Amino acid sequence: MPVDGSLRLILPEIIVAGTGLLALTAGLVSRRSRLPGFVSMLGLAAAAYFLLAEVAGETTQIWSGTVLVDGFSTLFKAVFLGIAALIALVSFDYIERNGLPAGEFHLLVLLATVGMMFMAGSLNLITIYIGLECLALASYALTGMLRGSAKSTEASLKYILIGAISSGVILFGMSLVFGVAGSVHLAEINAALAGGTPMLPVLLAGMVFLVAGLGVKMAAVPFHMWAPDVYHGAPAPVAAFLITASEAAAFAAALRIFLVGLPAIQEHWTTVFVALAVITMTFGNVTAIVQTNMRRMLAYSAVAQAGYVMVGLAVASERAVSAMIYYLIAYAFATIGAFAVVILLGRYHPAEDIADYRGLGRRAPLLALTLTVFMLSFIGIPPTAGFFGKFYLFQSAVAAGMPWLALIMVLNSMVSIPYYWGVVQTMYLREGETDAPLPAPAGVRWTAAIGLAATLILGLFPDQVVQLVSAVQVVPALLSGGL
């Protein structure tokens, strides 16, 4: 064990992993399904406390460069912790209602969170890969947790099969990059490639494999194939977790790998990401239009949103990175909030059809208003967080001399209005079969309220967060001198 105090720097990760075991134990010893959830939230709060009080502000590498702590990783870790806590909050009722094993559920969510934290917190390809696998394995299990549901099982199996291929592809890509650059540390890879390489074709093949493999995790079309089925079939809180945190982690890893490790061949991977971004957002938006099921619509919408975020990778400037992070944060709150409403409606209408939202404006006026705000945020209409997210991405594309890419984003946003707004129309202009009010469990109410507050605050007072994400550097300061 290192005695130099370096362990302190991954204390948040250790706390989260330990909390997972505690939650599992709590699930075993207590009949009350709520206890593991509370344990999980307490642990996450403690981890967040240590992250912000002890780790924030540090920029250092430990353990032969396998773990890195810097502003980028701290911000992403904070986001992951926040998302995990919201997921724990929203799933109390869901777990109870569907008879899920609460201990296992929270353990898996927390282990996935640990995986994500390592994905964002390292410049070492192997560490990133292990973090990714840790996340992926937990996700497969989480997806299949609804044992009685064929949809859930099928989704899990598809996810495993495609996920396994993607892991292989990523690993192959990493090995090719290692073969050319002679290192698994991104900063060293960068240095090795700085002067050019005679093995360019091999390096590019490695790059393509990395794009494709990470593309699976980011749900980039056509590597998104698992996503709609999984987001639709998985337990609702798990779907929200995967759409927000897992995707954000994939983007964090991609940002590090490409911006820190492979700037030497930037022109090549940005071209690929331009294509992926355009295909992804267009495909997601177009297919979302025909969905009549709320979950499925949100699933395709998630694909489209991933396409918007990918614009940041296509632009690959410091500002684009800030814009991506802002967008991911904004999107996470709106998505989890929207899923809170979905979970509530699922209580009364298990089919989760959009038609079930008829008359919601009357049955649950506040929740309907909340969901409206989330839909506006998805479209990118003020005064919501989504507006600024989209605007910053848009601006970064224009500033980098790609106004046409920005215009494609706008066109896509226009295409997305019908299906997002369709939900609002259904809620307010269609008569429901009943006017019976919908009592909402506290967890769902609070999640929706937090999502709403964050979406509006980020939309009306974006200043703090903009400053925060603008200060983030993908290439940590301690390396920029040595690169």
Add this chain to the structure above:
Amino acid sequence: MSWTLPVSVIVSIALGLAAPGLRRLFGAGLGRVLALWPLALFVYFLGLAPGIAEGEVWRASFRWFTVPAGWLPGGAGPFDVHFGFALDGLAFLFVLLITGVGALVMFYASSYLGKDENHGAFFAYLMLFVGAMLGVVLADNLFVMYLFWEMTSITSFLLIGFWSHRPESRAGALKALLVTAAGGLAFLAGAALILVAAGSVDLETLLAGGEGLRSSPLYPAMLVLVLLGAFTKSAQAPFHLWLPNAMEAPTPVSAYLHSAAMVKAGIYLIARMAPILGGTALWVLLVAGAGIVSLVLGAYLALRQTDLKAILAFSTISQLGLIIALFGWGTTAAVAAAVLHVLNHSVFKAALFMMVGIVDHETGTRDIRALRGLGAFMPVTAAVAMVAALALAGVPPLNGFVSKEMFFAASLETGPVLAGVPGGGVLAVLFPALAVLGSIFTFIYSLRISHGVFFGQGRPPAAAGGHGRPHDPPAGMWLPPVVLAALAVVLGVAPGLAEGSIVAPAARGVLGPVDVPHLALWHGFNAPLLMSAAVVALGLVAYARGPALDAVIGRLPVAPNMNALYDGFLDGLQKTADFVEKRLMTGFTRDYIAYMLGFLLVLLGVTAASVGPFSLQTDWPPQGSLEWAELLLAVLMAAVALSVPFFRSRVAAVVSMGAVGTGLVIMWTLFRAPDLALTTLVVEPVTLLLFLLVFVYLPRLTRDVFPKTARWVNVALAAGGGLATTLLLLGVRGLRADRTVADWYIENSLPLAHGANVVNVILVDFRGFDTMFEITVLALAGLGVYILSNLRFKGGPK
């Protein structure tokens, strides 16, 4: 700092949010109580008129957020975006319209809505809309304006769809929203381009830097995007499609949104942008072109309608076209006429909509073929209708006449503006001609909706309930249109009343400090008067020969319209989406993987092609020695692998794959990698075992399960994958690792880990975690196998 500006917006929004609660307090009188707020604002703002006339600008601005350095090209430093409001002459005019007409409409709507309708929701939406509109016109930067802009779209959606039980209402609301919100996004994109080009979104800064914007390479794009926003909002051709459907709204909503407010937001945007983006050839062509086309097309289409509200909808398209054409020309006289007509149009059009609401209310129909001779029973309504319609037709001494004269005059003086425009000579003649033509159409339908309905020959319809005759409504409903009609007369007889306080400051808001032409009813005998006379004469003749005119129009083709395109677009989108989803998201993991691998190969190919030719190590025999045994083994493995697709039985296929694996084990041994060989030797049988455990439960491979096409796709993918791998291997063959890790371990085992046995040290110290995880993985795998072997599947073999 004028805090009243933000307060006027915020209180409106707050009242909107509170309206459902206030309903309990005030019941059906809610509308009248709430109307006091816009009325108070109207009075308050009117009190500012002297200052505004002096050129004062009221401002209130708060730092909203800071855009950090580097967001703009050229590395501009950080800059602040303000949540700012400003009230200048131009905004002043619109604020008066929004609050004044707003108060009247709320008063009117309070009587219009039945007692059992949802007053709380209706007035909530209406107040929110008032707040949003005030925000749009008071905003002093493009971001704030966009924020409120989309808010007007959303609240207007709710208002148009208020009678949500009617499918037409819902469709109309959705159409209005889709078109205007999409236009809004275009406006936002335009604003972003402006920000990039000018480095600011503050209107004040932009006004100073208009020159730079107009010469920017982004100028055409930003102009088109901003105009898309304005044209969709103001229902200008060819984006006018939503307005006729929006007539499904309750009539007070139309009276407000489609005369004084919502559609005027587009006008406001164009007026605001005129000094910044205006004056270029492109501006003149696009703005004046769209305006004049809308003027003629809208008026023509109005002639084809028989529904009173439909006529008014097309009339609005046409009248707004007139205003936009004036801004397109942009001369001093044109702009003065434009702002005056903004005022006039709001006054008489709101009165007309209210009149239609009364007629509809009393008779239960809006069909002009059924409505005849109502004047005898509804004298007050008839008077309102005649005054407002004649104002619309441009008959003296009403307000519409004054602005129409100025419009004609401006149309004759477009020469200097068109100097640099391609085809300017033709346009200079075409503009006045089209202006007259549009005005003739306008004259005809104006008479139809007033004289025809109230004094036409025929049997008057029965009252809505079927008992007795229709009659004038209660005062709550006739008072607001009477106020407006009276205003139309006053502004016609004495246009000077509005000149110094409203029109001139508004025009100066667009033009800068210039002398605005004097407003008067009588300009002497001149060309515009002649044009007016021609309009009245030809219009009267055409109106008198109504049936003949209808016959002619009936034979003309329906004007091209975007409805087909809108429907086609939505339909096409739906079909494409359906097709794409069916094709791609088949639900079969097999297809999913095929798509993914296929795209991966395409990416590889494209990327490889992008670097141009690269060298492959194809020398034969390769460097070093090639043992016959190795070659034989390789051929054997390839042969076994190739045989896999031909097996009908899964077990046979898997066993063949196992054979390939075993070949690999031998290969490792030949290449002196015994540890690798050993690992593979252990893993292979386990994998095989797992496969066999699972395969028992899978159906046999038949054509149904595994169609031929899928087989060929797989063959192609395998071939592509094999080719890519081969090329890659030939590419890397020259690569040699220039250092080995072994030396490092041998050197450091003793000093760092105090162990002499290097292998042991590596296992338990240097790579201790690896060992631990490997053990864990093995344990997990064992658990998995155990569970799998104990599973009993339903329906599986006994």
